[in-house]
Amino acid sequence: MDTKTVHVETVEQAHVLQDVKFAADRLRRSLGDLRHDTNRQMELLDQGYQTQGLSHQTLQEVVQYQGALDALIRTATYVGLTSGQIQAVTTTPDFVSIRSEDERSA
Numbered sequence: 001m002d003t004k005t006v007h008v009e010t011v012e013q014a015h016v017l018q019d020v021k022f023a024a025d026r027l028r029r030s031l032g033d034l035r036h037d038t039n040r041q042m043e044l045l046d047q048g049y050q051t052q053g054l055s056h057q058t059l060q061e062v063v064q065y066q067g068a069l070d071a072l073i074r075t076a077t078y079v080g081l082t083s084g085q086i087q088a089v090t091t092t093p094d095f096v097s098i099r100s101e102d103e104r105s106a
Contacts, residue, residue: 003097006089006098007099008085009080011100012079013080019075020069020076020090021098023065023072038054041053073086
């Protein structure tokens with residue numbers, strides 16, 4: 001997959017968008033861990049074993065990261081970032097670079 005560059009106007013916007021990208025990645029990893037734990041629990045139940053349920057720590061991380069991402073998205077909107085810019089870094093963060101107009105003119 002080719003890397004996509006998201007252009008923003010200011011360095012501040014670039015920093016906020018980078019934070020959104022990082023938070024989305026953390027949330028995605030925690031959701032992956034939760035999905036893995038859930039699948040493992042279901043396999044054990046199918047085999048007739050009694051399980052202890054899902055990890056409270058993983059569930060807390062998901063809630064924490066979702067809250068952080070929501071707050072960062074509100075901040076991103078406040079500093080003038082568009083939904084398209086935000087969506088670009090939250091859907092495919094590994095293939096997105098962020099560049100500000102301030103950096104290009106320096």
